[in-house]
Amino acid sequence: MSAEMANEIKLISGRSHPELSGKIAKRLGIEVARTISLNYSNQETSFTVGESVRDEDVFIVQSTATGDVNEGLMELLIMISACRTASARRITAVIPNFPYARQDKKDKSRAPISARLVANMMQTAGANHIVTVDLHASQVSFFSVPVDNLYAEPSFLRYIRENFNAEDCVIVSPDAGGAKRATSIADHLNTAFALIHKERPRPNVVGRMVLVGNVEDKVAILVDDMADTCGTLVKAAAVLKENGAKSVLALVTHGILSGNAIETLNGSVLSALVVTNTVPLGDKVDRCPKLRVIDISPTIAEAIRRTHNGESVSYLFTHAPV
């Protein structure tokens, strides 16, 4: 009887990352809701929910595929809007990698704060709640609806503990901005910490790099929130190698891997790039033997379950569900 009653979890998947949605659904022990998504011949996106969502607790999982960010974003907005008009009780947008996250400040004259625009767009479409992974705190404040910002850190900690001896490791932040993230991991593991200072003349172009800290004869683990063209990571890895690191690997939350990232990685001194599956990776895992993937879906699924049941989510900030 209770299964028939309203206000159950309805998991709706966008087209960008069905694999992740499927894993989340499996974890929650439910089916992904039936939906129809298609593009008209003029490439306009059309979306229909195939089953009733009236008075249900709707979770819309949509990542954005590299190169098709706007496509995924518009589809998400249309999905939210469709569920809103279909009288869903609450709509939670589950956006593992938040699009336009880097355009979050007016760093030049008349530069658009696109991240804020995207946040406003989602609220306008009708999202009541946002679940995302490793978004900057500054961007969380763009929203006036609640945002549950999950961390990949517990998953990373487990990966390091399972694969390395923590004493041999040194956690390295590839830029000053990521120092907090790196120190947090270093503190949890009780290991050393280093930092690379870089000068960045233009976006996606890497300037001179200086290492602060000692990595000699250690496994240097670079930690960052995003790997896009991988120029920074690869240069940082080279700097670490020059400074005597035994081996270098990188732990990155969002593996966007655009442009020539795969070729850059394959030709680098990095022994491995470990990413979570927040971004659909397509055939990149096959093309890059150094690429390892941590499944983030248990964390997201648990966040969905706790959100639905009104339980605290903070446990997930320190623990990764097995």
Added chain:
Amino acid sequence: MRGTLIFAGSSCPDITDKICHNLGMARADAELTQFSNGETSVRILTSVREKDVFVVQSGSPKINDTIMELLIMISACKGGSANKITAVLPYFPYSRQSKKKSHRGAITARMLANLLGVAGVKHVITVDLHASQMQGFFKCPVDNLHAEPLIARWIRRNVPRWQEAVVVSKNAGGTKRVTSLADALKLNFGMVTTDKKRGPNMSASMISYAFDGMERQPVLEPISNQVRTNSSELENGTPDAAADVAQPQDARSAADAQGSPRLRPNGTHPRGPANRRKSPPRRSQTTLSQSSIIDELDEDLDDETDGLEYNDQRAHEVTHGRLVQGHIVPDDFPSPATSAADTNLPEEDPMMLSHASSFFAPQPHALGGSGDAGASSDEEDDILKDPKVEHMITLVGNVKDRTVFIVDDMIDKPGSWIAAAETVVKRGRASKVYCIATHGVFGGDCLEQMQACDCIDNIVVTNSYPIPAHKAQDASKLVVLDLSFLLAEAIRRNHYGESMSPLFQHLMD
């Protein structure tokens, strides 16, 4: 113009340059690129502080990128302290998704209107919205310009013997648009409708039988009886039977009965009855009381074609055709291999069919109420292309030896245009066909297919939606009218706070 900046989105630099040229100013500088991960990057390269900013953006094959670019440009201008930001959208994206079509579908056009508001738009200028009710989606003022005066002027200047032409709507939902152009040019109008989900033997006699009842004995009663017995016999019915009945007398009475009930729910009564009702109804048959359209059409014919004498037969200018795979086929064309169970709605009882009740069921959008936004032409076209289904296509109005203007707001998929053109040429014996629309979206190989269609002589669109140069070059039938003067004038009047009304008027020349 002082204090004005016009920015072009990446979809439409050409029309923006023309607008700027008309206004005697240069396009404002902006750098529009994409990051390698696909995110849109916008840099506004001139100061917008306290300026009156216009952002021009149309559609493109990457429509969602285009929308995001527009929103980010608006947001950037707003962040740069622009005084007022106006979005100039010659083609409003997602305008066909302006109502909840299916259960739980999205009203994307409304959402887009809200998104524009969130980004910081204070005013919207657009052209021929698919449904004019969409203006209500915006909190800010909307100027919905009409390309019709432009099209009417082109017709008057370029079409030989346009005074004798007929304006034809290719679906019932679009009749309002068509009658407006017909009124402006003082021309007759007609209509083409396609009936869906009918088996090959869904013949006109079935309807006429149900509706004529007492008045008129069905000519082919044995056949209609046979059809009505059960579905297996439907399957076995000879194709010729269907073709035979779709012949003059019965066919006319069928559409007589059909014209009015199909149209009224859509609220697209072609003309106000007071408009042309000069004489009292001249016919006393009960069937005619239902056929107000044909009534009026007929009066139009009387008014304007003096040489032709009025007679009762001409009151029923209704022609039928058979449509298989989107093309008109001769009457003796074999029926597509299909069973009645495939094409008829499975829950329908054959006996019910004879009452033709489902036949006259209002179109899905009838409840939605927006008369000028028909069912999505995409869906329409998909059904037309289904090889298993045969349709009955009906032409209402006399187009014989005349030039026909088939008019709609948008050309996206070719199917319904080609079907309508073939109907007016092959069944109605029209002499020439112009396909006219405001927005030439031309999805896929639409333009190529329409160029290849023998029944279409000219394709007339405006430059509201950019047409790639290489595509336009290969299409000798294509005529593109320039909207830039209209848009430039709208921008100028907006900036100076002048009235827009003159832009909606037809200029006689």
